[in-house]
Amino acid sequence: MKAGLRQSMAWLHTWTELLLGWLLFAMFLTGTAAYFNDEITRWMQPEIEGEADPIDSAIGAAAYLREKAPNSPSWFITPTSERQVVTNVFWRPAPSDEGGGRGRSATLDGQGTEVELRDTRGGNFLYRFHFDLHYMPVIWARYLVGVAAMFMLIAILSGVVTHKKIFADFFMLRFGKGQRSWLDAHNVTAVMALPFHLMITYTGLVTLATLYMPWAIAANYADSGTYFEALFPQDAMEATGVAAPLTPLRPVLEDALSYWPDGHLGTAQVSNPGDTAARIMVFRSPGDTVGTRAERLVFDGVSGALLSTPPARGAARETESVMVGLHAGRFAGPALRWLYFLSGVGGTIMVGSGLVLWTVKRRQKLEDPDRPHFGFRLVERLNVATVAGLPAAVAGYFIANWLLPLDLEARAEWEIHCLFILWGASLVWAVGRPVKRAWVEVMAAGACLYAAVPLVNALTTSRHLLASLTKGDWVFAGFDLSMLFFAVLIGLAARRLALHRPRERTPRVRGAKPAEALS
Amino acid sequence: MSHIVGTILSLAGFIALCLAMPRHQRDLLGRALSEGGVCALRLTGFCLLGLSFLQATWSLGWAYGVISWLGYMSLAAWILILLISWRTQRA
Numbered sequence: 001m002k003a004g005l006r007q008s009m010a011w012l013h014t015w016t017e018l019l020l021g022w023l024l025f026a027m028f029l030t031g032t033a034a035y036f037n038d039e040i041t042r043w044m045q046p047e048i049e050g051e052a053d054p055i056d057s058a059i060g061a062a063a064y065l066r067e068k069a070p071n072s073p074s075w076f077i078t079p080t081s082e083r084q085v086v087t088n089v090f091w092r093p094a095p096s097d098e099g100g101g102r103g104r105s106a107t108l109d110g111q112g113t114e115v116e117l118r119d120t121r122g123g124n125f126l127y128r129f130h131f132d133l134h135y136m137p138v139i140w141a142r143y144l145v146g147v148a149a150m151f152m153l154i155a156i157l158s159g160v161v162t163h164k165k166i167f168a169d170f171f172m173l174r175f176g177k178g179q180r181s182w183l184d185a186h187n188v189t190a191v192m193a194l195p196f197h198l199m200i201t202y203t204g205l206v207t208l209a210t211l212y213m214p215w216a217i218a219a220n221y222a223d224s225g226t227y228f229e230a231l232f233p234q235d236a237m238e239a240t241g242v243a244a245p246l247t248p249l250r251p252v253l254e255d256a257l258s259y260w261p262d263g264h265l266g267t268a269q270v271s272n273p274g275d276t277a278a279r280i281m282v283f284r285s286p287g288d289t290v291g292t293r294a295e296r297l298v299f300d301g302v303s304g305a306l307l308s309t310p311p312a313r314g315a316a317r318e319t320e321s322v323m324v325g326l327h328a329g330r331f332a333g334p335a336l337r338w339l340y341f342l343s344g345v346g347g348t349i350m351v352g353s354g355l356v357l358w359t360v361k362r363r364q365k366l367e368d369p370d371r372p373h374f375g376f377r378l379v380e381r382l383n384v385a386t387v388a389g390l391p392a393a394v395a396g397y398f399i400a401n402w403l404l405p406l407d408l409e410a411r412a413e414w415e416i417h418c419l420f421i422l423w424g425a426s427l428v429w430a431v432g433r434p435v436k437r438a439w440v441e442v443m444a445a446g447a448c449l450y451a452a453v454p455l456v457n458a459l460t461t462s463r464h465l466l467a468s469l470t471k472g473d474w475v476f477a478g479f480d481l482s483m484l485f486f487a488v489l490i491g492l493a494a495r496r497l498a499l500h501r502p503r504e505r506t507p508r509v510r511g512a513k514p515a516e517a518l519s
Numbered sequence: 520m521s522h523i524v525g526t527i528l529s530l531a532g533f534i535a536l537c538l539a540m541p542r543h544q545r546d547l548l549g550r551a552l553s554e555g556g557v558c559a560l561r562l563t564g565f566c567l568l569g570l571s572f573l574q575a576t577w578s579l580g581w582a583y584g585v586i587s588w589l590g591y592m593s594l595a596a597w598i599l600i601l602l603i604s605w606r607t608q609r610a
Binding site for chain 2: 168170171172173174175188192193195196289290322326331332335336339340342343346
């Protein structure tokens with residue numbers, strides 16, 4: 001029989017996925033967590049709570065900046081929102097300021113007072129790790145991630161051909177049946193959210209398309225700088241040097257909101273504040289529309305008059321905007337956000353079960369199952385460290401956020417080191433122990449770490465689960481409950497694995513039965 | 520609210536599609552259905568999924584509707600799969 005389409009696809013599927021499977025697992029895991037980026041950050045900075053009106057918070061921030069950076073060429077104010085309780089401000093220092101060029105930022109409360117929050121990268125670290133990785137130059141990371149995403153796309157498409165029974169076995173998930181169960185888990189998680197997986201992988205590539213395929217820009221623009229200027233026009237004018245008071249912000253922001261019925265306020269940029277050439281650019285919140293490149297209104301900074309409304313976009317830009325928006329899911333309200341999260345968890349399990357499946361299928365065919373060859377052992381150990389170790393390490397990151405001393409030098413960086421130290425430790429453990437024991441032990445440790453997160457929260461802050469439940473603080477309650485849920489889930493998996501006794505296999509007579517095809 | 524309705528419609532659709540498959544008839548009903556029954560179930564299933572789509576796009580608009588609908592189907596299928604595997608485990 002000649003190698004048909006299905007066989008070659010099976011080969012492609014198996015090896016593309018294996019080669020970058022561990023990276024993809026990490027990308028899926030952190031990307032899924034990043035759907036709750038803002039909520040994780042809020043949980044990791046328990047010092048601040050409460051809600052503030054976005055307009056009030058923007059006005060407070062402007063007052064702060066007038067005091068702090070009156071000569072700055074531009075301020076950026078991201079007011080509070082439904083998901084964020086702090087105001088973030090960023091400004092470019094005036095050329096005359098000491099310290100020079102680098103932008104400064106500050107975190108303010110809803111009234112414009114600077115707040116002392118613990119030094120942490122919060123959910124943003126997980127979000128950035130998703131495509132920038134860590135401990136390596138960003139540009140390399142993005143190429144690596146791009147290659148992985150490309151492989152993922154190949155793996156999805158070849159997977160649909162390879163796993164021929166995905167539709168016949170559409171509703172099948174059988175537990176406790178060895179290889180069959182792993183295959184079921186792999187198929188079910190893949191098929192249930194197939195549109196999501198295709199969308200997320202494809203749009204993921206689109207988010208960094210100009211990096212991966214720079215030729216379209218190279219052919220049409222002098223350099224990428226002029227391209228981005230054309231794409232995101234600044235509309236800022238040269239400062240005239242003639243002082244003029246900045247128009248009150250409230251009417252401007254209210255004007256902007258009346259332009260977008262049901263809309264929300266995004267970032268406001270003030271260029272040349274206190275100059276006759278001042279401009280105020282108000283962006284619509286990226287949470288309002290599926291497209292992520294938000295609309296922008298330009299106001300005169302002295303008179304407060306509306307100068308320009310968002311131009312109509314070309315089809316290509318609109319498409320790009322919507323694709324990036326679909327990927328990041330910033331538009332999603334709580335219910336849809338959970339659906340995104342669920343699909344992401346499914347994707348993580350799909351990649352993880354695929355990795356495990358590689359070893360499960362090959363174990364039976366090993367010549368000497370007690371002494372597998374090096375490649376097999378490598379995959380097996382890396383699987384333990386990634387599939388069981390990384391989730392545990394993420395829980396460790398949350399715990400580090402509560403336990404590291406607040407005045408530690410480079411505290412935010414140390415939280416991240418903690419994650420990688422734990423992850424590395426799980427690899428050492430996986431290498432040092434018999435593989436099955438390693439699976440059970442690393443997963444049990446992961447379950448304990450997840451269970452410890454709400455516990456440590458209760459011991460170190462006043463915002464423990466009971467308090468947040470009675471207060472109706474769903475960000476904190478939701479976070480703690482999710483941690484408990486994952487603790488139970490991982491714990492059950494570990495228990496199941498520990499109790500599992502593989503059936504004694506009667507050695508199969510060679511050729512008596514055709515080798516089980518990948519199905 | 521519309522999320523719940525959409526998910527329930529998807530779930531109902533998948534239950535019908537699931538029961539249209541011989542293997543699940545054996546597991547869940549204990550008997551095989553007639554040709555006509557299978558056909559009717561399959562039709563009902565797809566219609567219900569279609570209804571869930573209409574409901575989502577009707578109440579949330581085109582852009583959000585399509586995305587939400589895919590989400591409902593994923594969630595509904597997950598619920599059904601877990602229910603089935605829990606039932607067959609017990610049996």
